[in-house]
Amino acid sequence: MELPELAARWMHALTPTAYIPLSHAEIEQALLDSLRELPESPESVAYRLVSLHATGPDSLRATIEVLSPTFELPVLARMASAYAQAMRMDAFDQQEEIKVAIVRAKQRVERTLMVSQARFQEVFDSAALGIAITDFTGRCVQANDALAEIVGLESGADVNDRDLREFYHPEDVAALGASYRKVQEGHIDRFRDQRKLVRVDGEPVWVYLAVSVLRDADGRPTHHVTMVEDISELHLLQRNLDHQLLHDSLTGLSNRQHFISQVERQLDGRPITLYHLGLDAFSVVNIGLGQETGDKLLKIVATRLSRFAAEKNAVLARVGGDEFAIMVNADTVTSTVEEIQEVLGEPTFVDDHGIALSASIGVVDRPPAFVTASELMRCANSALRQAKARGKRQWALHDPHDDARRRGKYALAASMPGAWEHGEIEIVYAPVHDLETSEVLGAVARLHWDDLSHNDTMALADSTGLSLPIGRWLLREACAQAARWVEEFGDRAPTLHIALGALQSRDEDLVADVKRALDETGLPPERLRLALDISSVLAGDDNAVVLHDSGIVTALDGFHGGHDELAVLTEVPVRSVITRAPAPDPDSPLHQAMRALIATVHSFGVRFGVDEVHTLTDAEHWRQAGADGVIGLLPALTAEEVTELLATAASPPPAAS
Amino acid sequence: MSERVSWVPEGVDVGRPSAARLYDYLLGGGHNFAADRALAEKFLQAQPNARTIARLNRAFLRRAVLLMIDEGIRQFLDLGSGIPTVGNVHEIARKADPEAHVVYVDFEEVAVAHSQLILEGDPRATIIQEDMTRPDAVLRSARHSGLIDFSQPVGVLTAGVFHFVPPQADPNSIVAAYRDAVPTGSYLAVSQFTQDLQPEEMAGIVEVMKKSQNPMYPRTKSEIEALFSGFELLEPGIVPTPLWRPEGTNTDDPDRAGIYAAVGRKL
Known part of the structure; x- marks a missing residue:
C-alpha cells in the first residue's frame, strides 16, 4: 500500500478515538510524515501521536491495526512502548500543571480570604457602630471598641465572653429574646429596634439595634450579629448645637444668653461685681476702616479680655456688637476698671492701622441676692449708658434708687402678660351702694394686680394689647362667679356690674362675647349690668343699643357731663351713667351745678352713679347733690370673701327678710 | 482509586467532581481527579457514547471559531471555558490570525x-473569573480587560455550557444581555445537550449529574432556537454536532451525538 493511502486510512481510524484539534488535511499530513519516519524512529512517531493528542483509549489499538500489515512487529513494539512512556510523561505534565493550578487557586482563595478578613477587621474596628457577634446563648464572641464605648467599657475585649443580654434593659429582655430567636430560626432575615441599653455604670443609653445572623459554609446559622447605634449621639449633636447657641461665632466667647445663665448660677453664691463694657468709638473703626477690620479688632479685644478673665477667674461674654460683660467675685471696682482699661489700652495694630482702644464701663457692685440676672444685666446696661453720656473711658456705678424711678410703668406693662398667665391678676368685687337706702345694689367686678387699681390695670392692659383678652376673661369669670352666687343664694346674690375698658366697649365681638358668657355660665341676663366706656358710644358704636335690645342693662362709664354726652343719653337707652369726680362740697358753687347736671340726667330717665367714693362724707355730699349710687365705700373683696359674707348674712331669722 | 492523591495540595477538595474536569477526562485529558473519573464512569454507563459526544462538541467549537475567523471576527468571548484542554480557542484562532x-x-x-x-x-x-449567568459582571470585567472592543463584532462562544444553566436563571435573558452588548455582525455559537436525541440516555445523564455540583438541563430544539432571538441562524440551523458544517465525510452517527449545535449572526 502506498504511504499516502495508508496515512488516509490511519487518519480515519484515529480521529474517532480522540479529539485532534486539527483539520483532516493537517492530521493526514502529520501521519504521512510519521509513516516515513516510523522505520527509523518509532519513538519520535509515538511522541508525535501523543503531542497531537491522539491519546484516546482506543487510539493505540486503531494505530496498530492500521499499521501492522505494513510494518514489522519490532518496530510497532518500540512505538507502542514509547507511546506508553510519552503518555506517562504527558500525564505527569498534566498533573503538574493542575497541581500548580490548584496551589494557585488555593493561594488566591487564601489571599482573597485574608484581604476580606483584613477588610472585615478594619470595618469592625473602625466602625462608628457598635458590633457584637454572639453565639446563640447570647455570649459575646467578638465585639468592637465602639460597642464597648456605648456600654461604658474600655475596649471590645472587655465585652468578649459577656452575655450581651446583660446590657439589655430588664423590661426588654423577653421581647428581644423572641426577636433574636426569630432571626435564628429564619422566620425573618433581620430585625431593627429602638431600645434602651443599660451601661455598666447603670446609666441608660438609647440605641438602635440591627440584628442578623451569620451562617457557616453550608448555610446553617451559627451566630448573631448585633449592630448598635448610639442615638444619644443625637444628644451630642444637640450639645453641639447648644454650644453654637451659647457662643458668639466671631470671638468664640459666651454670648449674652450664656452669660445670663452663668450669672444666674452665681447669684446665690458669693457676692459678685458685673462690668458691662462698651468699646469707645467702635463705630468709627467699623465705618472708617471697614467691617473686616472691626471684626479683627473685636477678636483682639476678645483675646485680651479672655486673658484678663482667666487671670481674674472671671466669666466673660460678648453681649452685644461692641459690648462685653465680665463677672468677677466682688472686688475693688476702681482698680478693676483701671486694669480693664490697661488691658484694652495696649498698643493695637489692625491691618497696619494703629488703633487707640478704650471702653466705657457700667458697673453693678454686689447686687442683692434676690435680683434676677436679667435685671442685673439691665442695671449694668443703664450704668453703661450713663458712663457713655459722660464721655470716653468713663465708668459709672449703678444707682438702684435712680433706676427704680426710671423703670416706671413700662416695666410693669411688660410684665403684665406674664403676671396674667401666672394668675397674679385677680378679680375682686366692690360693692355698689344705693345712696338713698344705703343698701348694696350689687358688686362691681374689677381687676386687681399688686397695688394697681382696676382702671390703672385696664389702662396698662390697653397699652400692651392685653385689654381685650383680659376683658373677655373678666367678663366670663365674673359671670360664672355671679351665676354660682345666684345658684347658692338666689335673690340675695348681688347683681353683677362690669365696667368694660375702652377697647372692649367698641369691640365688634362684644355682644357675642356677652351672650356666650351668659349662655355658658347660666347667669340670667337681668343679673348683669354692663358699663360701656362712654367714648365708644360717642364714637357712634352701637354696642350699647344692641346689648339693650338683647335685654342687658347698660351704663355709660366716664361720664363728664359734656353736651355731646347728654345728647347721647337722649338716643341710647342706658340705665345709668357713672362718673369720677371730686365730691361736690355743699358749700361750693359747684354743688349747685352738679345738682343741676344730675337733675338733667335724671330727666332723661337715667340714673347717676359715682365711682371711687371712699368716705362717708363724700358719699353724703353726693347724696345731697342727687346722685343715686356710689362705688368704693367699702374695699373690694375676693370672690371667696363675698361668698363668705353672703353665707353669714344668710343666717338672720326669716322674719327679718 | 478514591484515596487521596498525594500530589494534590492540602485544602483542595478533590472529592467534589466538577463538570470541567469530567469533560477533560472524556476528552482524554489528565487534568482530573478520582472523583471526576468516578463520575465519568457513571456518565459513560448512562451514555456509552460520551467520549465521542465530548470529541464532537470540541470539534464543533473548533469549526465555529474557524467560521467566525473566516467572517472576520478577531475577538472572542468564551463563556464557561472550563479546563484548558486540547484545542483551546486562542490556539485555534491564532493559527488563522x-x-x-x-x-x-x-x-x-x-x-x-x-x-x-x-x-x-x-x-x-x-x-476572567465571573459567573457567565451574570452578564453585567462578565461584560464589565471583559471591558476592563481591554482585550475586547465592543464597538467591533465579537464571537461569543458557549460550547457545552447552557446545559448547566437552569431554567430559573432565564437563559434567554442571559443571551440577550450579551447580544445587546455586542454590535451587529457579531456571532453566537451554542452547543448544548438535548433530550431530542436518545431521550433515555439523556435522562440517565441528568440523573447522574443531579448529584454533582453541576446538574444538567437538556433543552429541546425550540428552546435552543429561543436563545437565538435577535440572531440570524446560519445554515444548517440547529443540528446534532457532527452535522454542523462537517469537515470532509462524516462517519459519526448524528443520532448518538447528544448535543445540538448552532451558530447565529446578530441582526
Missing part, C-alpha cells in the same frame, strides 16, 4: 487558575 484576542470566562477556581497558568504572559488572551 496571531492577532486574535480571546477572553475566557469561568467561575471555577481550579479552572481559572489553570487557565491563568496557560495564558501567563499572553498579552492577547486572558481569563
Whole structure:
C-alpha cells in the first residue's frame, strides 16, 4: 500500500478515538510524515501521536491495526512502548500543571480570604457602630471598641465572653429574646429596634439595634450579629448645637444668653461685681476702616479680655456688637476698671492701622441676692449708658434708687402678660351702694394686680394689647362667679356690674362675647349690668343699643357731663351713667351745678352713679347733690370673701327678710 | 482509586467532581481527579457514547471559531471555558490570525487558575473569573480587560455550557444581555445537550449529574432556537454536532451525538 493511502486510512481510524484539534488535511499530513519516519524512529512517531493528542483509549489499538500489515512487529513494539512512556510523561505534565493550578487557586482563595478578613477587621474596628457577634446563648464572641464605648467599657475585649443580654434593659429582655430567636430560626432575615441599653455604670443609653445572623459554609446559622447605634449621639449633636447657641461665632466667647445663665448660677453664691463694657468709638473703626477690620479688632479685644478673665477667674461674654460683660467675685471696682482699661489700652495694630482702644464701663457692685440676672444685666446696661453720656473711658456705678424711678410703668406693662398667665391678676368685687337706702345694689367686678387699681390695670392692659383678652376673661369669670352666687343664694346674690375698658366697649365681638358668657355660665341676663366706656358710644358704636335690645342693662362709664354726652343719653337707652369726680362740697358753687347736671340726667330717665367714693362724707355730699349710687365705700373683696359674707348674712331669722 | 492523591495540595477538595474536569477526562485529558473519573464512569454507563459526544462538541467549537475567523471576527468571548484542554480557542484562532484576542470566562477556581497558568504572559488572551449567568459582571470585567472592543463584532462562544444553566436563571435573558452588548455582525455559537436525541440516555445523564455540583438541563430544539432571538441562524440551523458544517465525510452517527449545535449572526 502506498504511504499516502495508508496515512488516509490511519487518519480515519484515529480521529474517532480522540479529539485532534486539527483539520483532516493537517492530521493526514502529520501521519504521512510519521509513516516515513516510523522505520527509523518509532519513538519520535509515538511522541508525535501523543503531542497531537491522539491519546484516546482506543487510539493505540486503531494505530496498530492500521499499521501492522505494513510494518514489522519490532518496530510497532518500540512505538507502542514509547507511546506508553510519552503518555506517562504527558500525564505527569498534566498533573503538574493542575497541581500548580490548584496551589494557585488555593493561594488566591487564601489571599482573597485574608484581604476580606483584613477588610472585615478594619470595618469592625473602625466602625462608628457598635458590633457584637454572639453565639446563640447570647455570649459575646467578638465585639468592637465602639460597642464597648456605648456600654461604658474600655475596649471590645472587655465585652468578649459577656452575655450581651446583660446590657439589655430588664423590661426588654423577653421581647428581644423572641426577636433574636426569630432571626435564628429564619422566620425573618433581620430585625431593627429602638431600645434602651443599660451601661455598666447603670446609666441608660438609647440605641438602635440591627440584628442578623451569620451562617457557616453550608448555610446553617451559627451566630448573631448585633449592630448598635448610639442615638444619644443625637444628644451630642444637640450639645453641639447648644454650644453654637451659647457662643458668639466671631470671638468664640459666651454670648449674652450664656452669660445670663452663668450669672444666674452665681447669684446665690458669693457676692459678685458685673462690668458691662462698651468699646469707645467702635463705630468709627467699623465705618472708617471697614467691617473686616472691626471684626479683627473685636477678636483682639476678645483675646485680651479672655486673658484678663482667666487671670481674674472671671466669666466673660460678648453681649452685644461692641459690648462685653465680665463677672468677677466682688472686688475693688476702681482698680478693676483701671486694669480693664490697661488691658484694652495696649498698643493695637489692625491691618497696619494703629488703633487707640478704650471702653466705657457700667458697673453693678454686689447686687442683692434676690435680683434676677436679667435685671442685673439691665442695671449694668443703664450704668453703661450713663458712663457713655459722660464721655470716653468713663465708668459709672449703678444707682438702684435712680433706676427704680426710671423703670416706671413700662416695666410693669411688660410684665403684665406674664403676671396674667401666672394668675397674679385677680378679680375682686366692690360693692355698689344705693345712696338713698344705703343698701348694696350689687358688686362691681374689677381687676386687681399688686397695688394697681382696676382702671390703672385696664389702662396698662390697653397699652400692651392685653385689654381685650383680659376683658373677655373678666367678663366670663365674673359671670360664672355671679351665676354660682345666684345658684347658692338666689335673690340675695348681688347683681353683677362690669365696667368694660375702652377697647372692649367698641369691640365688634362684644355682644357675642356677652351672650356666650351668659349662655355658658347660666347667669340670667337681668343679673348683669354692663358699663360701656362712654367714648365708644360717642364714637357712634352701637354696642350699647344692641346689648339693650338683647335685654342687658347698660351704663355709660366716664361720664363728664359734656353736651355731646347728654345728647347721647337722649338716643341710647342706658340705665345709668357713672362718673369720677371730686365730691361736690355743699358749700361750693359747684354743688349747685352738679345738682343741676344730675337733675338733667335724671330727666332723661337715667340714673347717676359715682365711682371711687371712699368716705362717708363724700358719699353724703353726693347724696345731697342727687346722685343715686356710689362705688368704693367699702374695699373690694375676693370672690371667696363675698361668698363668705353672703353665707353669714344668710343666717338672720326669716322674719327679718 | 478514591484515596487521596498525594500530589494534590492540602485544602483542595478533590472529592467534589466538577463538570470541567469530567469533560477533560472524556476528552482524554489528565487534568482530573478520582472523583471526576468516578463520575465519568457513571456518565459513560448512562451514555456509552460520551467520549465521542465530548470529541464532537470540541470539534464543533473548533469549526465555529474557524467560521467566525473566516467572517472576520478577531475577538472572542468564551463563556464557561472550563479546563484548558486540547484545542483551546486562542490556539485555534491564532493559527488563522496571531492577532486574535480571546477572553475566557469561568467561575471555577481550579479552572481559572489553570487557565491563568496557560495564558501567563499572553498579552492577547486572558481569563476572567465571573459567573457567565451574570452578564453585567462578565461584560464589565471583559471591558476592563481591554482585550475586547465592543464597538467591533465579537464571537461569543458557549460550547457545552447552557446545559448547566437552569431554567430559573432565564437563559434567554442571559443571551440577550450579551447580544445587546455586542454590535451587529457579531456571532453566537451554542452547543448544548438535548433530550431530542436518545431521550433515555439523556435522562440517565441528568440523573447522574443531579448529584454533582453541576446538574444538567437538556433543552429541546425550540428552546435552543429561543436563545437565538435577535440572531440570524446560519445554515444548517440547529443540528446534532457532527452535522454542523462537517469537515470532509462524516462517519459519526448524528443520532448518538447528544448535543445540538448552532451558530447565529446578530441582526
